[in-house]
Amino acid sequence: MDVLLQQIVNGLVVGSVYALVALGYTMVYGILQLINFAHGEIVMIGGLTSLFAAKGLLAMGAPPLLALLVAILAAMIACAIVGVLIERIAYRPLRNAPRLAPLITAIGVSILLQQLAILVFGRNYFSFPELISKAPIVFGPITVTLNEIVILLTSFGLMAALLWLVHNTKVGTAMRATAENQKVAGLMGIDINKIIAITFAIGSGLGAIAGVMVASNYGQAHYYMGFMLGLKAFTAAVMGGIGNLWGAMVGGLILGLVENVGLIFVRGDYKDIFAFVVLVLVLIFRPQGLVGERVAERA
């Protein structure tokens, strides 16, 4: 029972990070019907950028909190720029191309970013400085760290902020309109290209923060860290119902929970299987995802 509680907490922490990354996938998918395969690499860039920024600042004698905030900002800016550039260069020219063409460029971009990261940062596993205390805090049967509490609260805060942005601002309305029907949105005077760029910037910014969280939580970052994470986050997005913000969040949390609670029953080697087994089960019974709505085919 105690183990269960502990794993639920761990699952929520990991799941909230999945959810942030999943949002990036689902936002892009919602607007372009494109699997942005390179999104995992955005998360990686966020992790590495923040790591080096934080180390540099600490070396200059900055206090940890300041170093953290600046590092996050640097990561967000770097990721937003890379995200917007990718869209502009690799996806936009293919908006009317055969459906698989942008998927292949996305895969190409993903490999390219990994190689560039090796060139810029190197191949090593770099250790992330402890900016927020990771000393265990015991609440009865549960042990957490301040770092984990901050991750959990920040994620939920960011998700709430995104929902607010999408539902209560002009930009958000334009994003929803574009996702609904690009042509009509364009006719209503919405600058489609700008909205798509903003979507990439926001998604990448969230990815950057997720990268910082993962790096700080595991205490390390490397050029390959985005791959499995991206895969699972995308799985979470699909499980929730791709294109749907709530779906990404629910999917991410459920995935984190299933993985960690599952560890009680099955050996850790199989951990990575859970994600996919759960996905397959969910899609068999709800092909539209957990939160997605069922669209009848029209003829």
Add this chain to the structure above:
Amino acid sequence: MADMLFTAEGVTKRFGGVTALDKVSMEIPRASIFGLIGPNGAGKTTFFNTLTGLYQVDEGKFTFDGKPLNVKAPHEVAVVGIARTFQNIRLFGEMSVLENVMVGRHVRTKAGAFGAIFQTPATRREEAEITQRAHELLDYIGLSKRAGDKSRTLAYGEQRRLEIARALATDPKMIALDEPAAGMNATETIALRELIERIANDGTTVMLIEHDMRLVMKVCQHLAVLDYGRKIAGGTPAEVQRDPAVIKAYLGGAHTEVTK
């Protein structure tokens, strides 16, 4: 009573709150041309979609060729002998014009993967038959010259005719055409009218959804008029044109003129 190929009895179909079809009944005599008309959104396409198994009816039933028409999957309808075209053309764009028609033969042929890989005599014979029949049908609709082109390169009117040929390739007893004249110019429409009459003369029953009233009144022997999912009138073209309910529906929701 004449020999009825197709009947619908009390067919109802709802989408959430919208009742797209409300207890619709009709009968179509064999080898006749039957028109289904009504303003936009009246439920005509939905009627086709239910009778071809794309949607399941909520209430009511169909009979076809003297037997109840119980389709659980859309592909079973072609087997029974009903073929259709689509309001928003649905050709196989990257396939050639000829191949599109050849796909129509699928349901009347049976070669499998084994036969294809080893090119068994039976498969080769069947393949030759399919090709020949497809060429005949292209002749029938006058598209032989374009046989090798990808179907998406055809002009609009040609695409509509190709859809008809593809449907005819399934050897249907009844062919259901959803607004075949939409987007056609006057000459093309006349050619279409001749084609429809030829199909009926050759023994295939035609069910026609059409907005071009001139065409409908000329070719159809019987009509049914839908409005907001309900059948408001039925009969010969002359009877329907005089029906006050029809005139009201068309003037009220006016998209098309009835008379002329």
Add this chain to the structure above:
Amino acid sequence: MAGMTGILQTKRNQMIALAVLGVLLFILPFAAGALGQAWVRILNITLLYVMLALGLNVVVGVAGLLDLGYVAFYAVGAYTWSLLASAHFDLHYPFWILLPLGAFLAALAGLLLGTPVLKLRGDYLAIVTLGFGEIVRILMNNFDKVGLPWSDETYNITNGPRGITGIDGLNFFGFKISKGLELFGLQITPLQLYYFVFLAFTILSIIGVSRLQHSRIGRAWQALREDEIAAKAMGINTRNVKLAAFAFGALTGGLAGGLFASMQGFVSPESFGLLESVMILAMVVLGGMGHIPGVILGAVLLSAMPEVIRYAADENMQQKIFGIVLIAPEVLRNLIFSLAMILIMLFKPAGLWPSPEKK
């Protein structure tokens, strides 16, 4: 009359082209062998990729079902061979049992995957197939200690990440391929013998796949890809047709997997990761989806390109040109490779050699 001779002429030209190609394909392994046996191995791997790309093309290019886990079927074929013809269990079944068995089991796996995902559309299908591929890889990694819930004993089935070594070669009825062959004074190495076996299977695959594509079932696949609703209205049972596509694609993959294991003598889960599936998909799309010559071109390009770059961009070459090693060769290779993928798609979205407009 003039038309007749015209046809004859092109027929003749075709025969000549085919003959030239045949001679080239015959000389190729010997020319490569002169450079070193490593190059013959590259040729052989290229042939396997051609088979894999052709198989995946049935699923993705012809039937339009996006499969990101295709390499799983390759793995099924490879592991079938490896487990039943190696020192691991000390089983040594002959090739004429193992190749068909591997292909059959792969096809079965294809049906197993296909059945639950039939209702899924497009990108949902992609992610589920991706998940399936990962599941197969993780199982291979962990089936070195399979335990039963009621006992502590564990069984080593796949030998886990260490992989299986000492796999039997492709021996023909008592003839040991590893010994090579001397024919009319011509010394043929084992790898060159594999080349000819693989070439034969590749040619058979090309014939089989193109016959399928131009048959009743091939047209049904294409119809499904173009418009599922219209395909149904034509009386096509889309469920069966989809399953057939999955099964045939998988079958080809399983066959290639068995051949791969026999040549390598060693297999491990590492060879069957997501990136491998992605590469095969890239071959199909970059070459020209649904168009067999294009797919072959894509497979040859993408499997040969990294090797050529590896050679051209190695340390010595960089030393000669720049005086120092600027970039690790491996990184440079992947950089060029990924850039090429992006650029080809940007400039030729339908692939390098798409199916012609007029048939």
